[in-house]
Amino acid sequence: MRMLTRRIVLLMSLVLLMDANVVWAPPPDDPATCAISITVNTVMEWAGDFSNISLTAISGQADTPEGSQVQTLYTNCNLEISADTSTTARLSSATDVLTTKYKLSYDGDGVTATGGTGVATWTDYSTFLSTASAVTHKDTDGAVDVTLYVQASNPGGRVADAGAYTATQTLTASWTSD
Amino acid sequence: MQSRSNTIQRIAVVSALIVLSAFSGDAIAGMAVSPLKQWVEVKPGADAYICVTVTNANRGPQTGPCTVYADVVDFTVSAYGQLSFGQEHKHGRSAVPWIALDASEFVIEPGESKELRAKVSAPASADGDYWAAIMFTLGNSRNKKTNVHVVLRTASGVFVRVARRNYIEQASITDVNVSLPRCAKDAASSSVTRDPSDERRATSDGVLRINAQLKNDGLVAMEPNGKAFLYTGKSRRIGYIPLYASRRQILPGHCRWFTGVMPQPLVAGQYSVRVFFESGSKYGRTKTKDLEFSISQELAAQWAQNFTGDDREMLELNPQKIDLTLNPGRFTVTKFLIANKSCGTVSVRCRVKSEQLKEGWTGLDCSEFALAPNTRRNIVCAVRIPADAQPQDYNATIQIEAERSGLTEQAVNNVVVLEIPVKISVIKHIGGLSSESG
Numbered sequence: 001m002r003m004l005t006r007r008i009v010l011l012m013s014l015v016l017l018m019d020a021n022v023v024w025a026p027p028p029d030d031p032a033t034c035a036i037s038i039t040v041n042t043v044m045e046w047a048g049d050f051s052n053i054s055l056t057a058i059s060g061q062a063d064t065p066e067g068s069q070v071q072t073l074y075t076n077c078n079l080e081i082s083a084d085t086s087t088t089a090r091l092s093s094a095t096d097v098l099t100t101k102y103k104l105s106y107d108g109d110g111v112t113a114t115g116g117t118g119v120a121t122w123t124d125y126s127t128f129l130s131t132a133s134a135v136t137h138k139d140t141d142g143a144v145d146v147t148l149y150v151q152a153s154n155p156g157g158r159v160a161d162a163g164a165y166t167a168t169q170t171l172t173a174s175w176t177s178d
Numbered sequence: 179m180q181s182r183s184n185t186i187q188r189i190a191v192v193s194a195l196i197v198l199s200a201f202s203g204d205a206i207a208g209m210a211v212s213p214l215k216q217w218v219e220v221k222p223g224a225d226a227y228i229c230v231t232v233t234n235a236n237r238g239p240q241t242g243p244c245t246v247y248a249d250v251v252d253f254t255v256s257a258y259g260q261l262s263f264g265q266e267h268k269h270g271r272s273a274v275p276w277i278a279l280d281a282s283e284f285v286i287e288p289g290e291s292k293e294l295r296a297k298v299s300a301p302a303s304a305d306g307d308y309w310a311a312i313m314f315t316l317g318n319s320r321n322k323k324t325n326v327h328v329v330l331r332t333a334s335g336v337f338v339r340v341a342r343r344n345y346i347e348q349a350s351i352t353d354v355n356v357s358l359p360r361c362a363k364d365a366a367s368s369s370v371t372r373d374p375s376d377e378r379r380a381t382s383d384g385v386l387r388i389n390a391q392l393k394n395d396g397l398v399a400m401e402p403n404g405k406a407f408l409y410t411g412k413s414r415r416i417g418y419i420p421l422y423a424s425r426r427q428i429l430p431g432h433c434r435w436f437t438g439v440m441p442q443p444l445v446a447g448q449y450s451v452r453v454f455f456e457s458g459s460k461y462g463r464t465k466t467k468d469l470e471f472s473i474s475q476e477l478a479a480q481w482a483q484n485f486t487g488d489d490r491e492m493l494e495l496n497p498q499k500i501d502l503t504l505n506p507g508r509f510t511v512t513k514f515l516i517a518n519k520s521c522g523t524v525s526v527r528c529r530v531k532s533e534q535l536k537e538g539w540t541g542l543d544c545s546e547f548a549l550a551p552n553t554r555r556n557i558v559c560a561v562r563i564p565a566d567a568q569p570q571d572y573n574a575t576i577q578i579e580a581e582r583s584g585l586t587e588q589a590v591n592n593v594v595v596l597e598i599p600v601k602i603s604v605i606k607h608i609g610g611l612s613s614e615s616g
Contacts, residue, residue: 044332045210045235046316052327069328074235077214078556082261091325111517111554132260137556139513150326167326174261174311174333175214177425 042077044173053150058098058160064153071146073173075114078137081146083129084170090125091152096161102128102169103149110136114144122151125167134176146171207244207288208235209316215335222340223302229293230312230334236289244286245317248294250277253311253333257391257433259425263311263333271430273308273338276300283317296336304340306397307430311335339398347457348396351467352433354453357387358473359481384484385521388419388438390453390467394428401426402455403546404436405525408585411448418592419583420525421453422548439551440583441521443481444473492520492582492594500559500576503603507565514576514598517554522583524549528557532574535602539563540574559600567604574600 053067083089083102091098101122108115116135119128135144148169154160210233220226234244252274254267268274280295296312311333388406408417419438428434436455448470455465473481494517504510518524525548530540543558559576576598584592 041213041231042215043210043212044214045208045233046330046332047206047208047235047237053325055325067326071328071330074208074210079214080261130260131258136554139515139556148328152325165325168329169326170329170331172263172313172331172333174263175335177259177423177427 042175043075044077044079045074046173047072047074053148055150055152058152058154061154061159064151066149066151068147068149071148071171072143073135073146074143075135075137076142078176079135079173080132080176081129081135082132082172082174084168085126085128085130087125089128089167089169091165091167093161093163093165095163096165097155098160098165099153099155100125100167101151101153103151104129104133105147105149106135107145107147108138108141110134110138112138114138114141122149125169129171132174135173206237206240207242207316208233208237209244209246209286209314209330209332210235211314211332211334213334214332215337217337217339218298219339219341220298220300222300222304222342224300226298226300226338228296228298228336230296230314231291231293232284232286232314233291234286234288241288243288245283246286246292247283247315247317248279249282249313249315250274250279250296250336251311251313251333253309253335255425255429255432255434257435259423259434261333263313269431271306271308273298273310273336276308276338277310277312277336279312298336298338300338300340305342306340306345307399308338308340309336309429310338337399345396345398347398347400347402347463348394349400349402349428349455349457349465350393350395351390351453351455351465352393353389353391354451354467354469355389356451356469356471357389358471358477359384359386359484384441384481386419386440386444388421388440388451388453390421390436390438390455391433392428392436392455392465393433394430397430399427399429400457402428402457403525403548404438404453404455405548406438406451406453408440408444409450409452411450413450416587417442417444417583417585418581419451420523420548420581422523422550422553426547437523437550438583439521439523441485442584443485444478444585445482446473446475446478448472490519492524493517493526493578493580493596494519494554495578495596495598497598499599499601501601501603502561503605504561504563505605506563506567506569509560509562511558511560513556513558515554515556516549516578518549518551520582521551523551524580524582526555527579529577530559530574530600531577532572532600534572535574536564539572540600542576561602563602563604569604569606572602572604574602576600 053069055065055067090100101124103119103122105118106115110116114137116133212231218226218228232246251263252268252272253261253263276299278297286292314332316330394400404421406419407415409415419440421436421438423434423436450468450470453467496515500512528542528545541560578596581593
């Protein structure tokens with residue numbers, strides 16, 4: 001009986017020693033892995049030189065000077081652009097106003113490249129982009145050039161007062177439908 | 179002594195030129211805003227915090243510092259889905275008084291980002307959804323005096339839910355009308371109104387339009403699905419027309435116009451149309467409204483004569499297949515584009531089918547929606563591979579079932595089912611990562 005007990009104790013010691021060897025053994029080779037996760041949020045960036053639009057002087061009743069400005073818009077989502085339709089967007093001096101019209105274009109059509117259809121015809125400041133212009137994002141094309149055009153002319157049937165005329169146009173980019 | 183004086187003069191001139199060029203305004207600066215909208219949930223009487231990141235991306239040596247102005251402003255959404263910003267659009271569910279920004283004006287150097295924090299404090303009496311926008315204005319263009327100076331802004335929407343309970347969506351159909359196609363002589367005698375706000379009421383281009391306005395009478399935003407069934411005078415259903423809206427989300431108290439377009443001609447006779455709106459959530463109820471109209475012999479003949487058929491492919495998908503190579507634990511998103519090429523509205527249902535992918539591995543940002551004629555929509559598919567996923571190839575398909583508007587009793591198949599095969603190769607080691615389209 002004592003012999004049997006000794007054998008059991010010996011066997012248990014061996015098992016423990018084997019386990020200890022397993023515990024103390026160096027870990028097996030395992031290549032280092034690192035799972036990287038990243039979520040890309042919707043991003044919209046206005047970028048450009050922000051040189052504003054200067055128009056040549058009006059020196060005749062029929063003169064209609066035009067100017068334009070290009071802004072690059074970086075985006076990874078659909079968005080829409082609206083404009084200010086208040087009198088702030090109309091060229092005015094201290095005493096008079098000019099007929100002020102705008103157009104907008106994109107270098108992409110929203111199908112083959114990021115962009116949209118824009119506003120192709122000269123539109124009075126009071127209705128310009130009153131319905132926002134949709135910019136559709138196309139995968140892997142994260143930039144679109146937005147061109148804003150301005151046209152000034154004398155009010156119908158007369159010549160505007162002499163002087164300097166200024167206007168401020170505000171373009172607002174915002175989220176689109178869900 | 180003379181040469182020393184000349185040297186000083188030259189240095190002064192060069193210094194002046196450098197200073198002038200620095201302020202000449204030719205420097206490039208950018209203002210990247212992310213995200214463009216976000217939801218935040220806050221308990222009544224409690225605070226929550228949101229962040230918007232503004233970055234001045236470094237695009238080379240010309241990039242200069244960027245001044246940014248941030249304001250919290252009200253906005254409203256018109257019945258046609260147009261956003262309007264500003265104090266004049268203040269409303270009863272404005273979150274403007276609740277949102278405090280930690281900065282209202284700051285300068286970002288090239289390559290720098292600023293995480294703008296906003297504290298949202300909901301009053302104890304608040305209940306349901308409230309909204310406002312953080313308007314970021316690029317400051318560089320503010321100081322110039324030319325003929326037309328352009329101010330650039332980006333709006334980031336903030337939607338606040340003050341959840342006191344489970345909300346039941348409540349809505350009512352406030353208006354339904356039918357726009358019939360015009361005869362050629364009508365079209366020639368009057369110019370078409372192109373004011374976009376009247377677009378849904380316009381009667382042109384030889385199609386039938388069903389317009390329905392839905393009002394959100396509840397306390398939380400809703401995203402309903404709309405459709406219309408056409409019946410003959412004998413109450414026999416003969417047509418199906420999905421309804422779309424330019425902005426599907428309807429905020430509490432707001433109305434939205436939905437429009438359905440059907441190019442297929444109807445014969446002369448009496449018809450009725452039943453408009454349905456189903457709630458986007460499980461707590462909503464279906465709303466219906468009926469309307470009757472008639473088609474004259476002359477109009478039916480003209481319509482049938484002008485109808486050129488709609489045999490084009492209903493949908494166009496891009497890409498045709500999706501291949502992803504990911505490692506365990508990876509989360510990524512991939513997009514696919516669905517374009518409606520038909521002349522009528524189309525309802526679309528998307529789902530991911532797979533016996534190999536386990537639940538929760540994939541998710542679509544929108545599974546049910548309607549597309550207007552010749553419009554398209556990006557669908558985002560999120561893929562999350564669990565850390566304990568077995569390395570192997572997993573195959574799935576994105577099934578897209580679409581039904582276009584049209585007469586249902588003719589021998590014309592208005593339903594198509596398309597599939598985009600998806601192959602996700604899960605590999606264990608980054609070293610083996612070969613390519614990924616996500």
